[in-house]
Amino acid sequence: MNFCVKKIAVVVVFFFSFFTINGQNIILEDTTSFFRNWARINKDSITWKFLSVPENWNDPNSKMIKVAISVIENLSNKTNADAVVFIQGGPGASGIINIGSWVNHPLREKNDIILFDIRGTGFSKPRLCPDLGEKFLRILAKNQSKEEDEKQKVIASLSCKQDLLNRDIDIKSYHSLSVSRDLNTLKKQLGYDSWHVYGASYGTYMAQVYANTYPNDIKTLSLDSSISNISTYYTKNTDNYVHSLSKIFKKCKDDIECNKQYPNLEKAYYKTIADLKKHPITVSVDKELIESGKFTYNSEDFKIAIQQALYNRKLVEVIPLLIYQFQNRNEDALGNLVAAFASLLEMDYGVYYCVSCNEVLPNNEIYEYQKNASKFRGLDGGVSFYESDFKVCDKWNLNRQDLIMYHDLSRLSNLSFPVLIFSGEYDPITPVFNGFEVAEKFKKAYPIIGFNYGHVPGFTEIGKNVVENFINDPSQTPDSKAFKKEGELNFIGDVVINSGVSKFGNSLSQFNLFFLSPLIVALGIMLVFIFTFITKLLRKRYSTNSDKIIRTLIVLTSITGIIALVYLVLALLKVVSENYFVLAFGLPENLDYVFTLLLIFVILLVTTLLYFIIRIKMINHRSIVFSLLFSNILLVTYLFYWGII
Structure with missing residues (x-):
C-alpha cells in the first residue's frame, strides 16, 4: 500500500513539474545581431537568440526573463556537430561580449560554440545594475579613507538593490542553480542531447553546480581557474594574493637584470603601501572616465592594481616596473592605469551581488578573512576591495x-566524464592548489598548470590547443607539461617614460576620422610639396638664396617629421606585438631613437620658422611655403596634444 502511494506521489510531482514548466511558456527565439555595427562578425555563421525562462524556477507564477544566446556554427559544416557551451565568470561578466576570441578558436573547427550571457548580464534582459561599476570607480577615485570607501560602496550597492526591488526583480533567483536550470533548458531547446561544458573563473563553480545537478547533460567538463571550495573563496583571498606575488618577488630577485634594475622589489612593494597610506598620489585622467578629471591612488588602490596585474602574463612582466613607478610617484604614467580600473569594473555588479550574497559571502566568515589577512602585517589588512563585500x-x-x-x-x-582543469602559476584568486583540490572531486580529472601565466590560462594559444585536443578526443591524456614549452617570463626594464605614447596609441586604435583628418591632410600636403620642392631644387628653378634655403629647410623638416611619425607608429606596433602594456609607461629604451628623431624634427621646425620670419620679404610664393610650414606646425600640435613632446 505504502509503495503504491509513493508511486502515485512521484507521478503527481512529475506531472505538476511538467505542466508548471510548460505553463511558463519557455521560448527560444531568433533575434538580430547583438553587434549590428561589427561587419566581420555579422558576415560569419552566427545566429543570435533569446531564451525566455522563468526568473524563479520554483514559482509557477514567476515572470519570464530573457537570456541572450550566440550560436557560432562549426567550420566543418557538420549538421550534427558537438557543441561547447561557455560559462563566463565574475559573477556578472558577459559571455558574449568577447565573441571575437571564439570565432577563430580551434575548437570551432569541429564544434558549435554556444555563448550566453548569464541572466541579468550583458545582452540578457533585464540588466540588473550595469552602472554600479562606474559608481565604484568614482568612489575609488576619491582621496578618502578605506572606511569611507567601504561606507560609500555599501550605500551604492544598497541603492542598486532597492532599484531591483522597485523593478520587481526577484534578487533571490540569481544564483548558480538557476543558471544550471537555464543551461539544461537551453540544451534541450537547441536540440543537443549533451554537450561539452567550459567554465572560466566563477563560471567553474557554476559549471560544478550544473554538473552535479544535470550530469547527463555533459560529455566533458573544462574548468579554467577553478574554485575548489566556496566556503574559503573569500577567507583565503589574502593568502592566495601574497602567495602569487611572492613568486614574482623571488623570480625577480633570481633574475640578474631584474634584480639590478628593481633591487629589493618586495621591500619596495611594502614600503609603497606604507607611503601611499600617508601620502596618496593624485593623477589627471580623461574626464570621460572620471568627471572630476582626477584619480587619487591610495594604498588600497595600489594593492588592487598589483593584484589585478597578476591575472595576465603580459601584466605580470611589468609588475616590477609598475611597483617602482608607484614608488617614484610617476603621475603621468600612473594616470594611464585608470582605464584598467575602469575595465575591471565593467561587469554587472547587480548580478555580482545577487549571486555573491546568495551563495558565496554567507558561506564565508569575515573573522576567518581577517585572521588570514592579519598574517601579513605589511599588507595592512588585506585588500579592502574584497573585504568590503562582506x-x-x-x-x-x-x-x-x-x-x-x-x-x-x-x-x-560519481561522475564518469573526463574533466580538464587549468590553473595559472601566478593566479592570485584561484591558485594552483585549487586545481588539484578540484581534481580530487572527480573520478577522471586532469590538472594542468599554466606555467608563467595568471588567471584563465586556457585562453592562451597553448591553452586553446590543449582544450581542443581534450574535447575532440577525451580518451587521450592531456599534455600536462604543455605550458613548460613556453618561454620564461621576461620582466620589462629600461623603459623611457613618456605618458603621451599611450594617448597616441589610443588615438590610432580608435581612429576617429573627424579628429585625425586635419593631420592626414597635412601629411598629404607635406608629401606633395616635398616631391615638388626637391624636383625644382634639382632643376635649379629658384634664383635667390633665400628661396633655396627656405625650401631646403622645409623639405628637411617635413621629411624628418614624417620619418619620425612613421618610426613612432612602427615602434608602437613592435611593442604591441611583444607587450602592449609597456605603452602605458612609454617605449623600451632600445626604441628611444624615436624621441631623438622627434626632437630633431622640432629643432628643424623652429629653425625653419625663424628663418621664414626673418627672410619673409625675400621669399617668393610665401603662401605656398607657409602652407607647408603650417602643415609641419599642425603635426607638432598633434604631438604636443598627445603629450609625446
Whole structure:
C-alpha cells in the first residue's frame, strides 16, 4: 500500500513539474545581431537568440526573463556537430561580449560554440545594475579613507538593490542553480542531447553546480581557474594574493637584470603601501572616465592594481616596473592605469551581488578573512576591495528570512566524464592548489598548470590547443607539461617614460576620422610639396638664396617629421606585438631613437620658422611655403596634444 502511494506521489510531482514548466511558456527565439555595427562578425555563421525562462524556477507564477544566446556554427559544416557551451565568470561578466576570441578558436573547427550571457548580464534582459561599476570607480577615485570607501560602496550597492526591488526583480533567483536550470533548458531547446561544458573563473563553480545537478547533460567538463571550495573563496583571498606575488618577488630577485634594475622589489612593494597610506598620489585622467578629471591612488588602490596585474602574463612582466613607478610617484604614467580600473569594473555588479550574497559571502566568515589577512602585517589588512563585500552582503541580506544557499556537490565524485582543469602559476584568486583540490572531486580529472601565466590560462594559444585536443578526443591524456614549452617570463626594464605614447596609441586604435583628418591632410600636403620642392631644387628653378634655403629647410623638416611619425607608429606596433602594456609607461629604451628623431624634427621646425620670419620679404610664393610650414606646425600640435613632446 505504502509503495503504491509513493508511486502515485512521484507521478503527481512529475506531472505538476511538467505542466508548471510548460505553463511558463519557455521560448527560444531568433533575434538580430547583438553587434549590428561589427561587419566581420555579422558576415560569419552566427545566429543570435533569446531564451525566455522563468526568473524563479520554483514559482509557477514567476515572470519570464530573457537570456541572450550566440550560436557560432562549426567550420566543418557538420549538421550534427558537438557543441561547447561557455560559462563566463565574475559573477556578472558577459559571455558574449568577447565573441571575437571564439570565432577563430580551434575548437570551432569541429564544434558549435554556444555563448550566453548569464541572466541579468550583458545582452540578457533585464540588466540588473550595469552602472554600479562606474559608481565604484568614482568612489575609488576619491582621496578618502578605506572606511569611507567601504561606507560609500555599501550605500551604492544598497541603492542598486532597492532599484531591483522597485523593478520587481526577484534578487533571490540569481544564483548558480538557476543558471544550471537555464543551461539544461537551453540544451534541450537547441536540440543537443549533451554537450561539452567550459567554465572560466566563477563560471567553474557554476559549471560544478550544473554538473552535479544535470550530469547527463555533459560529455566533458573544462574548468579554467577553478574554485575548489566556496566556503574559503573569500577567507583565503589574502593568502592566495601574497602567495602569487611572492613568486614574482623571488623570480625577480633570481633574475640578474631584474634584480639590478628593481633591487629589493618586495621591500619596495611594502614600503609603497606604507607611503601611499600617508601620502596618496593624485593623477589627471580623461574626464570621460572620471568627471572630476582626477584619480587619487591610495594604498588600497595600489594593492588592487598589483593584484589585478597578476591575472595576465603580459601584466605580470611589468609588475616590477609598475611597483617602482608607484614608488617614484610617476603621475603621468600612473594616470594611464585608470582605464584598467575602469575595465575591471565593467561587469554587472547587480548580478555580482545577487549571486555573491546568495551563495558565496554567507558561506564565508569575515573573522576567518581577517585572521588570514592579519598574517601579513605589511599588507595592512588585506585588500579592502574584497573585504568590503562582506559588509555589502551583511546589509544586502538584512532581515532575510530564508536560508542562504549552499550547493551540495557530493555527486561529482560519481561522475564518469573526463574533466580538464587549468590553473595559472601566478593566479592570485584561484591558485594552483585549487586545481588539484578540484581534481580530487572527480573520478577522471586532469590538472594542468599554466606555467608563467595568471588567471584563465586556457585562453592562451597553448591553452586553446590543449582544450581542443581534450574535447575532440577525451580518451587521450592531456599534455600536462604543455605550458613548460613556453618561454620564461621576461620582466620589462629600461623603459623611457613618456605618458603621451599611450594617448597616441589610443588615438590610432580608435581612429576617429573627424579628429585625425586635419593631420592626414597635412601629411598629404607635406608629401606633395616635398616631391615638388626637391624636383625644382634639382632643376635649379629658384634664383635667390633665400628661396633655396627656405625650401631646403622645409623639405628637411617635413621629411624628418614624417620619418619620425612613421618610426613612432612602427615602434608602437613592435611593442604591441611583444607587450602592449609597456605603452602605458612609454617605449623600451632600445626604441628611444624615436624621441631623438622627434626632437630633431622640432629643432628643424623652429629653425625653419625663424628663418621664414626673418627672410619673409625675400621669399617668393610665401603662401605656398607657409602652407607647408603650417602643415609641419599642425603635426607638432598633434604631438604636443598627445603629450609625446
